[in-house]
């Protein structure tokens with residue numbers, strides 16, 4: 484298995500380290516030609532969604548990425564990565580890849596100094612969740628499955644090949660969410676073969 488990680492800005496190194504600890508190969512996406520290689524899934528890390536969104540355009544990666552995700556490439560967005568995937572952003576007019584039928588509210592849990600960690604269920608399993616200026620998901624269409632809510636706010640969702648979380652699993656030692664993503668990819672392979 485080989486997972487591409489958008490490596491322009493933000494917490495991408497931590498995703499790469501976690502994937503390596505799970506025995507998964509990684510491809511860093513820094514320029515358009517990196518995206519032509521073969522990989523099984525894509526991770527969009529936390530960071531600053533406005534910066535990453537702009538860089539995707541500047542580096543001419545935007546269209547290729549949007550087409551690949553819409554064509555079924557499994558994608559996992561954490562925090563700013565989730566914002567990149569959202570079709571609607573409540574407190575901002577400009578969206579980015581807009582592949583996921585969710586509305587997000589940026590910086591919904593307060594400023595950097597209001598960052599916190601908690602133990603909370605994700606898809607029925609208690610995991611450590613670390614929130615750093617994270618968004619929450621204020622609305623989803625019926626084709627979106629809610630995987631976690633924290634204090635009445637949706638913080639993890641899945642829509643087909645797309646997984647989005649408002650927190651930072653890559654900054655903890657808990658591999659549950661990454662394993663969930665890897666299982667999504669494995670079952671999409673099985674579906675494609677049968």
Ligand SMILES: NC(=O)CC[C@H](N)C(=O)O
Pocket residue numbers: 528529530531532533561562563564566589590615616617618
């Ligand atoms: N930790 C994060 O990824 C923060 C996301 C950031 N607030 C944004 O809107 O892009």
